[in-house]
Amino acid sequence: MRTIITPAAIALAALAGCPAPPVTGSGGTEAGAPAAGPALGVLPAGLYFRNGYLRYATAREWPDPTCAAALGPFADEAAAGEALRRAEPAAAGPGYPLVLHTDELRLADRDADGVVIVLGLYADAEEARALVAASGLAEARVLPLMDYESSLSVESRTAPDGTDRFGPARHVVRIAPGPAVPAYSRPAIEELRARRETDAAGPAVAPACHLPAGSWFVVSDDELWEVGREWAPVRCGDQPAFVPWTSTLLETLVEPLDGGGWRMVQVGDVSCDVPCFCEWPVREDGSRAVEGNDPASGCCCPPVCAGGGCS
Numbered sequence: 001m002r003t004i005i006t007p008a009a010i011a012l013a014a015l016a017g018c019p020a021p022p023v024t025g026s027g028g029t030e031a032g033a034p035a036a037g038p039a040l041g042v043l044p045a046g047l048y049f050r051n052g053y054l055r056y057a058t059a060r061e062w063p064d065p066t067c068a069a070a071l072g073p074f075a076d077e078a079a080a081g082e083a084l085r086r087a088e089p090a091a092a093g094p095g096y097p098l099v100l101h102t103d104e105l106r107l108a109d110r111d112a113d114g115v116v117i118v119l120g121l122y123a124d125a126e127e128a129r130a131l132v133a134a135s136g137l138a139e140a141r142v143l144p145l146m147d148y149e150s151s152l153s154v155e156s157r158t159a160p161d162g163t164d165r166f167g168p169a170r171h172v173v174r175i176a177p178g179p180a181v182p183a184y185s186r187p188a189i190e191e192l193r194a195r196r197e198t199d200a201a202g203p204a205v206a207p208a209c210h211l212p213a214g215s216w217f218v219v220s221d222d223e224l225w226e227v228g229r230e231w232a233p234v235r236c237g238d239q240p241a242f243v244p245w246t247s248t249l250l251e252t253l254v255e256p257l258d259g260g261g262w263r264m265v266q267v268g269d270v271s272c273d274v275p276c277f278c279e280w281p282v283r284e285d286g287s288r289a290v291e292g293n294d295p296a297s298g299c300c301c302p303p304v305c306a307g308g309g310c311s
Contacts, residue, residue: 038093041127042120045095046253053275057265065121069131073114080115090135092120094262094286095254103168106151108144174216174249177287182207183241209236247295269301276301
């Protein structure tokens with residue numbers, strides 16, 4: 001759900017942040033990007049322009065994109081997966097290509113429906129066209145996006161159960177770069193939660209499967225927020241499962257920094273309308289630098305108001 005951030009909330013959010021770790025890399029050629037480096041005019045990789053929390057977390061005031069250099073949309077997920085493999089060498093830089101549902105991205109064509117593979121987001125359509133031309137992908141094109149105000153009216157809807165909802169009806173959950181991630185059944189995550197709350201020991205909880213980096217799944221809004229910002233819904237085969245929120249690319253952005261290099265920021269938690277953020281350096285190949293295999297190594301949660309009640 002989109003929330004308007006008040007000045008008081010912003011001040012608290014600033015207190016909730018961690019000092020940024022040093023960022024490595026300063027441009028040059030990165031895997032999956034054009035040899036000349038990040039494309040001219042490319043904006044941060046992520047939905048910061050649709051998410052008020054991420055907008056606050058950006059290192060500087062980025063403009064909203066007006067268009068995406070992209071493939072799709074694809075109604076068939078297998079076709080989208082094939083397109084993603086073709087798109088990776090043509091991506092605009094670290095963090096790209098993005099895999100997004102049209103419900104999240106909000107194309108100007110309101111009838112468009114399916115998964116979009118985004119090579120780059122741009123405020124300037126000419127720069128987007130330049131990336132499309134350089135990509136060598138016959139199916140790549142420039143897709144105009146809704147502006148912020150227009151997207152708000154479309155995201156207000158009535159759910160099948162008759163309740164009023166706000167926000168995308170469908171999302172893409174994508175596993176972040178790094179090692180394979182264990183996914184757990186619903187009973188397993190309840191057991192893990194109970195052990196954490198009681199500090200109880202016990203035998204290792206077996207995962208239902210391990211999901212490789214880059215795996216992605218289309219999920220409903222209800223599925224996403226069932227245990228939101230702690231676990232994220234995925235699938236092991238045809239069975240529902242969950243992975244740690246911080247092992248996904250949900251509510252993330254990857255942006256270049258003025259001093260060189262890139263960073264990834266993720267909304268790690270929100271309490272009392274105050275977000276706290278996770279932050280990792282991003283290497284030139286687009287992978288993030290985590291400590292060991294701990295995807296939450298860049299987080300500093302809960303936010304300052306946790307445990308203090310909400311007014």
